[in-house]
Amino acid sequence: MSSRKKAVVLISGGLDSATIMAFARSEGYELHGISFDYGQRHHFELQAAEKVCAANNVASHVVFPVDTAIFRGSALTNDIDVPHNRSDDEMSGSIPVTYVPARNTIFLSIALGLAESLGAHDLFIGVNAVDYSGYPDCRPEFVAAFEAMANLATKAGVEGQKIKVHAPLITMTKAQIIQRGVELGVDYSLTHSCYDPSPDGISCGECDSCLLRLKGFADAGAIDPIAYQN
Numbered sequence: 465m466s467s468r469k470k471a472v473v474l475i476s477g478g479l480d481s482a483t484i485m486a487f488a489r490s491e492g493y494e495l496h497g498i499s500f501d502y503g504q505r506h507h508f509e510l511q512a513a514e515k516v517c518a519a520n521n522v523a524s525h526v527v528f529p530v531d532t533a534i535f536r537g538s539a540l541t542n543d544i545d546v547p548h549n550r551s552d553d554e555m556s557g558s559i560p561v562t563y564v565p566a567r568n569t570i571f572l573s574i575a576l577g578l579a580e581s582l583g584a585h586d587l588f589i590g591v592n593a594v595d596y597s598g599y600p601d602c603r604p605e606f607v608a609a610f611e612a613m614a615n616l617a618t619k620a621g622v623e624g625q626k627i628k629v630h631a632p633l634i635t636m637t638k639a640q641i642i643q644r645g646v647e648l649g650v651d652y653s654l655t656h657s658c659y660d661p662s663p664d665g666i667s668c669g670e671c672d673s674c675l676l677r678l679k680g681f682a683d684a685g686a687i688d689p690i691a692y693q694n
């Protein structure tokens with residue numbers, strides 16, 4: 465049995481999660497990936513998650529199915545148009561229609577269960593509050609509150625094996641995340657960010673997620689290795 469400390473890493477297949485997985489690997493953890501199949505229209509990200517996990521030699525990778533019925537009213541899971549070509553002001557003006565109800569609370573709770581089952585006390589999540597301030601469950605106060613709850617909610621926490629939720633990207637800009645990822649050797653060609661890809665998985669280049677990704681690469685002085693429709 466490995467003596468390395470185990471970490472559970474939430475891996476969506478996007479740029480931030482690929483960076484966080486490389487970060488956890490660089491810290492020497494034995495990696496256990498968890499992804500969620502929640503009926504997202506950009507299900508190509510699950511294939512990306514698989515590739516990112518393989519590239520990081522994970523010890524295990526679970527794709528957990530979540531019934532879409534609990535995620536109504538989001539453009540990511542329903543027949544609601546994903547906004548295209550929004551300005552920075554429009555993106556930061558209000559919580560976007562791509563918000564998925566309580567997503568990170570649900571995902572982190574399931575990841576916490578997996579972590580305690582595995583004897584892992586460290587969870588890694590690639591949430592980021594700077595370039596995408598619209599999602600309430602991507603804020604530092606949310607992560608701190610979840611960590612406090614996790615330590616009240618688990619046998620491990622109560623017995624003094626503190627559960628830690630690592631979110632080191634949370635105050636970084638997209639450009640800083642990409643620069644860190646490049647240093648860590650992340651292969652961003654494996655990742656998928658687009659909310660509204662073509663039927664064969666080509667990114668649109670116009671949704672909020674594509675625009676933030678493209679701006680991040682431009683600001684980082686790096687080339688985005690994936691293809692775009694536009």
Ligand SMILES: [Zn+2]
Nearest residue numbers: 658668671674
């Ligand atoms: Zn897109």
